[in-house]
Amino acid sequence: MIGPHQVTIKDIAKRLKISVSTVSRALRGSTDISQDTRQLVLAVAEELQYSPNPIALSLRDKKTKVIGVIVQEIANNYCSSVIAGIEDIAFKMGYNLLISQSHEKIDLEILHARLLASRRIDGLLITISNETINTDHLQEMIDRGIPVVMFDRVSDALQTHKVVVDDYKGAFDATSHLIEQGYRRIAHLTISKQLTITQNRLNGYLDALKAHRIAAKKEWIVYCDFEEANMKNEIRKLMLSKQRPNALFSSVERLSMLSLKLLKEINLKIPGDVALAGYADNPMSPYLNPSLTSVCQPTFSIGQNAAELLIELIESKKAEEKYTTIKLKTTLDVQESSLRK
Amino acid sequence: MIGPHQVTIKDIAKRLKISVSTVSRALRGSTDISQDTRQLVLAVAEELQYSPNPIALSLRDKKTKVIGVIVQEIANNYCSSVIAGIEDIAFKMGYNLLISQSHEKIDLEILHARLLASRRIDGLLITISNETINTDHLQEMIDRGIPVVMFDRVSDALQTHKVVVDDYKGAFDATSHLIEQGYRRIAHLTISKQLTITQNRLNGYLDALKAHRIAAKKEWIVYCDFEEANMKNEIRKLMLSKQRPNALFSSVERLSMLSLKLLKEINLKIPGDVALAGYADNPMSPYLNPSLTSVCQPTFSIGQNAAELLIELIESKKAEEKYTTIKLKTTLDVQESSLRK
DNA sequence: CTCGTTACCGGCAACGTTTGCATAAAATTA
DNA sequence: TAATTTTATGCAAACGTTGCCGGTAACGAG
Numbered sequence: 101m102i103g104p105h106q107v108t109i110k111d112i113a114k115r116l117k118i119s120v121s122t123v124s125r126a127l128r129g130s131t132d133i134s135q136d137t138r139q140l141v142l143a144v145a146e147e148l149q150y151s152p153n154p155i156a157l158s159l160r161d162k163k164t165k166v167i168g169v170i171v172q173e174i175a176n177n178y179c180s181s182v183i184a185g186i187e188d189i190a191f192k193m194g195y196n197l198l199i200s201q202s203h204e205k206i207d208l209e210i211l212h213a214r215l216l217a218s219r220r221i222d223g224l225l226i227t228i229s230n231e232t233i234n235t236d237h238l239q240e241m242i243d244r245g246i247p248v249v250m251f252d253r254v255s256d257a258l259q260t261h262k263v264v265v266d267d268y269k270g271a272f273d274a275t276s277h278l279i280e281q282g283y284r285r286i287a288h289l290t291i292s293k294q295l296t297i298t299q300n301r302l303n304g305y306l307d308a309l310k311a312h313r314i315a316a317k318k319e320w321i322v323y324c325d326f327e328e329a330n331m332k333n334e335i336r337k338l339m340l341s342k343q344r345p346n347a348l349f350s351s352v353e354r355l356s357m358l359s360l361k362l363l364k365e366i367n368l369k370i371p372g373d374v375a376l377a378g379y380a381d382n383p384m385s386p387y388l389n390p391s392l393t394s395v396c397q398p399t400f401s402i403g404q405n406a407a408e409l410l411i412e413l414i415e416s417k418k419a420e421e422k423y424t425t426i427k428l429k430t431t432l433d434v435q436e437s438s439l440r441k
Numbered sequence: 442m443i444g445p446h447q448v449t450i451k452d453i454a455k456r457l458k459i460s461v462s463t464v465s466r467a468l469r470g471s472t473d474i475s476q477d478t479r480q481l482v483l484a485v486a487e488e489l490q491y492s493p494n495p496i497a498l499s500l501r502d503k504k505t506k507v508i509g510v511i512v513q514e515i516a517n518n519y520c521s522s523v524i525a526g527i528e529d530i531a532f533k534m535g536y537n538l539l540i541s542q543s544h545e546k547i548d549l550e551i552l553h554a555r556l557l558a559s560r561r562i563d564g565l566l567i568t569i570s571n572e573t574i575n576t577d578h579l580q581e582m583i584d585r586g587i588p589v590v591m592f593d594r595v596s597d598a599l600q601t602h603k604v605v606v607d608d609y610k611g612a613f614d615a616t617s618h619l620i621e622q623g624y625r626r627i628a629h630l631t632i633s634k635q636l637t638i639t640q641n642r643l644n645g646y647l648d649a650l651k652a653h654r655i656a657a658k659k660e661w662i663v664y665c666d667f668e669e670a671n672m673k674n675e676i677r678k679l680m681l682s683k684q685r686p687n688a689l690f691s692s693v694e695r696l697s698m699l700s701l702k703l704l705k706e707i708n709l710k711i712p713g714d715v716a717l718a719g720y721a722d723n724p725m726s727p728y729l730n731p732s733l734t735s736v737c738q739p740t741f742s743i744g745q746n747a748a749e750l751l752i753e754l755i756e757s758k759k760a761e762e763k764y765t766t767i768k769l770k771t772t773l774d775v776q777e778s779s780l781r782k
Numbered sequence: 783c784t785c786g787t788t789a790c791c792g793g794c795a796a797c798g799t800t801t802g803c804a805t806a807a808a809a810t811t812a
Numbered sequence: 813t814a815a816t817t818t819t820a821t822g823c824a825a826a827c828g829t830t831g832c833c834g835g836t837a838a839c840g841a842g
Binding site for chain 4: 447449450451461462465466469493494496497498500501502
Binding site for chain 3: 459460462463466473474475478497499500502503
């Protein structure tokens with residue numbers, strides 16, 4: 101086994117009996133150097149398989165070429181697909197990714213933000229946890245000079261670039277579709293009240309009802325937390341109530357999937373007894389039983405856009421005075437679960 | 442906006458008019474310091490929100506507390522779930538993750554390995570691409586002092602810790618199950634010949650046939666590459682042949698899913714015309730139409746085990762002389778797609 | 783009163799790299 | 813040939829941190 105010594109600029113210098121500064125200049129192509137020595141240095145560097153130590157560079161330049169990413173769960177179709185989009189751009193621009201999970205907990209989100217900051221990341225991409233109301237920890241990042249770009253679950257409280265989808269329209273279209281298929285007793289399954297994203301989806305749902313002169317019912321707007329047991333309970337309670345709805349529109353993938361599971365468990369026919377439509381990012385949705393009508397998000401593109409905005413922010417020295425919010429389109433993939441009864 | 446100056450040990454020293462070494466000692470709890478100054482330093486550190494610069498530490502200690510991970514695709518149920526397991530352990534042990542994708546290309550795999558090495562990662566976790574035969578690039582890592590642990594797709598060529606599932610048994614059980622359900626004309630869909638993992642699965646399939654005195658047919662062992670079009674073509678060719686099989690056992694998730702899609706497209710009933718069983722890591726498999734009989738892998742646990750082995754390797758100074766291979770169990774989840782005809 | 787011990791603290795070097803400044807040699811000009 | 817410019821190189825500092833070495837008081841013992 102060869103010694104694990106990483107070859108440095110000093111090794112090259114020693115070998116050629118010249119100074120490290122000369123080697124450095126030769127390597128980075130300064131004009132201030134003779135052709136002869138440049139060739140020599142390059143040759144030895146090649147021979148020794150020299151690669152510059154980014155740690156040393158980081159210490160000097162206070163740039164790490166690393167982007168932090170905080171998501172709720174890596175093992176989640178939406179998140180992993182967005183990350184793939186982020187990685188696509190980051191790799192092309194010479195950045196690496198440091199990925200952390202908040203597991204939907206504000207405490208973990210804050211902890212990881214601090215941890216990433218202490219790692220001296222150049223910028224942060226984040227979709228906030230469902231517990232997150234206060235965004236001081238993110239403002240703190242920005243104040244420390246670490247730009248932040250939000251995607252998916254964003255917060256109005258924070259002034260920065262954001263990448264979202266048109267949540268309102270996605271919900272409006274899905275609900276309208278259910279109505280057009282003849283369903284008028286439509287319930288809405290959703291999560292935490294404080295997220296902008298779920299508020300927008302709720303509004304899309306409500307406005308679609310209103311547009312078709314259907315009165316909304318308070319009992320049919322069901323808030324769940326992220327526990328699977330709780331979600332199932334809420335859905336069960338709703339579906340066993342006297343005045344039960346004949347269609348469900350769910351605002352997040354987990355609720356869409358759990359509805360499908362639970363309705364089968366309690367022997368309700370889909371769409372015979374209850375129609376189903378919801379946000380979902382599972383590529384297998386069209387192959388479920390029944391195939392699931394879903395609002396599809398351009399996840400890869402969301403990641404790409406967010407990464408591009410962030411890197412722009414990182415590399416432009418001047419402080420940004422104008423922040424933009426990119427709003428991408430969703431598509432409604434109509435399948436069996438929402439067809440006319 | 443506050444200046445983006447990161448507070449250092451020097452700031453504390455200057456504030457208290459003491460030397461940096463004293464501050465350092467106070468911070469890291471050396472006994473060689475008076476209680477008074479220690480308290481003072483701690484107080485100022487708290488007030489200034491000091492956090493040690495890991496870059497500087499890395500430069501000194503040649504340890505980055507960063508683990509590199511190379512997978513084929515992040516946006517893949519198997520990979521993202523393994524990564525979640527890795528992250529679980531890594532976080533607890535104070536490590537961060539640098540994640541790269543090979544996209545099933547050996548060139549990208551080599552490139553990313555080198556890139557991660559130049560980032561001075563403390564260790565590497567990898568599942569190799571389907572193009573990877575030669576593992577010199579990984580041996581190179583080990584020679585440079587960066588321990589490597591392989592998971593899922595491992596290589597016999599490399600001497601190191603490995604974490605796999607019992608591929609042979611998973612395939613044997615699934616094939617046996619199909620036979621017991623009355624199917625005897627069973628084809629096997631798989632990918633690149635050179636992967637140990639697919640070889641083992643192939644052997645499990647073959648031995649299950651042999652155990653039931655069924656002759657294997659060469660034409661029914663179908664190798665596909667990773668192009669969706671190619672996969673579909675191969676399956677179509679197989680299913681439109683004169684002597685077509687009445688059951689398919691696929692060795693990877695993508696093939697399982699694509700079979701299901703394609704068979705529906707060409708109007709073959711599952712399991713009426715063709716039964717289906719295969720490796721799959723999609724939590725929604727039981728809710729597909731038809732629900733899919735699948736070999737399930739303990740993905741999260743694979744990640745945890747791999748991370749534990751790697752960190753052990755990193756933190757034990759002594760060179761390892763014995764490498765272990767952890768083999769985890771799979772479970773066969775029987776669903777509609779493989780039921781008796 | 784002197785010597786040795788102890789407790790506490792500062793200085794310096796090192797990790798790998800870049801860069802401004804100084805300097806020597808070479809080339810150019812007067 | 814002397815003066816000046818150009819070219820090529822070396823030196824040292826800096827980034828933030830730790831560890832070794834050395835030094836200075838205060839203190840107790842003889």
